[in-house]
Amino acid sequence: MLNLFIHPKRIFLVLFVCFLAFSIWIYAIPFFNPTPYSKKELHLVAEGRLVWQKYNCHTCHQLYGLGGYLGPDLTNVYSRTANNEAYIKGIIKSGVKQMPAFEISDDEMKALLHFLKNVDATGTSNPQDYQPEIIGTFSLEKK
Template sequence: MNLNIFQQPRKVFIILFSCFLLYSFWVYSIPLFSTYPTPIQKTKLVSDGRLVWQKYNCHTCHQFYGLGGYLGPDLTNVYSRSNKNEAYIKAMIQSGVRQMPAFELSDEEMTTLLAFLKDVDASGSADVKAYQPEILGTFSLEKK
């Protein structure tokens, strides 16, 4: 008797279960070969900078990826914006301007905060207009 595949549940199960195992192995092995550091591997400098960001409540007025407070501008890519640099960011924090209050950060806090902002910047772009829609419905990042 010649049964078709759908009349052999055991075979179907074995095939699907093997697919599941292969796929799981593939998904869980990605981080093992990835060169992008996981949050745990990120340097202490960056994680300390994140604490400084939280300590001074920068997020109450600023956003990362559009999320946060809306009194000040989004700071996701402030680190690499062409008309800004470390000295500019430092000056903004130390002296403040209009609604932006001045903060007295220690040298160490400033160094770690800048490392944190640099790391956030490297994680992507918050500017929606920088993304180019592709014909297949995905988006690619236009290099500025």
């Protein structure tokens, strides 16, 4: 009797239906969880990510602790400074120490600032605040 239910075609069908339901659920999440950003702002964030990639910022800088080690982690750079946009624009346009000055257009700068603002709002980056777990994940250390 048990052999009747453990047929390979039925197992495949059940797994396929589960996969299909999960896929639909994953793609439906944005429709049920509205974002605080407008479509224009989301477009600017996406363009900013492309600017980040175009100028290879990730080779020297980190986001969320991932990336190069030559420059500082920029995950929370937007909220670290008082006059954040002017400060970030000045650093990018003039360069400092080992960072070259970039000739970046105003549209690219606006998109990059939106990207950095979005990254800043989504997490923290100080690796010293996180403790590695035995299972390969990290937990936030309470101070």
